Amino acid sequence: MPPLPPASGTPVGYLLDSSTELKLRPEQLEKLQKIDTSLVAENADIDVQLRQIEKPAPEEQISPQESKAGKKAERRNMAPGSSVAGNADSAKLHRIRDSNDKLALKTAWSLLDPDQQTMAKKVLEDRGLEVPGDKKGPQAPDEAGQPVPGMEP
Numbered sequence: 001m002p003p004l005p006p007a008s009g010t011p012v013g014y015l016l017d018s019s020t021e022l023k024l025r026p027e028q029l030e031k032l033q034k035i036d037t038s039l040v041a042e043n044a045d046i047d048v049q050l051r052q053i054e055k056p057a058p059e060e061q062i063s064p065q066e067s068k069a070g071k072k073a074e075r076r077n078m079a080p081g082s083s084v085a086g087n088a089d090s091a092k093l094h095r096i097r098d099s100n101d102k103l104a105l106k107t108a109w110s111l112l113d114p115d116q117q118t119m120a121k122k123v124l125e126d127r128g129l130e131v132p133g134d135k136k137g138p139q140a141p142d143e144a145g146q147p148v149p150g151m152e153p
Helices: 011-017 026-053 064-068 088-111 114-126
Strands: none
Touching: 011 026, 011 088, 011 114, 026 088, 088 114
């Protein structure tokens, strides 16, 4: 069966849900819960604004005459979030929310012991989340910032 989402809906919630595998001590668990609660509160306002901005497109109604003529309603993907149109404001709110998540996860990460971080890395990667401190993406070559041969000033 696929894993359930975290209880709180946050990346720190994944760590809390995996507390037994991570062998979290009571003081770590308490601090992580405080971080998670704070993150939920920060993101709640953003989520409210996103719900107001990203309303699903209204469904087109077919008149009885069109129905008799054989016209059918347009088929739509009804998955959550699939019929929402985003804009610059919603993109900004998503970036703020992602930033909140990363900052909270970085703070939570600092509370973990090295052996716990190894297990936590697996937990986060299994859920497609970026691990704090991991450098992903292409690495810049050593010549980065050097002029291209023949293009010197």
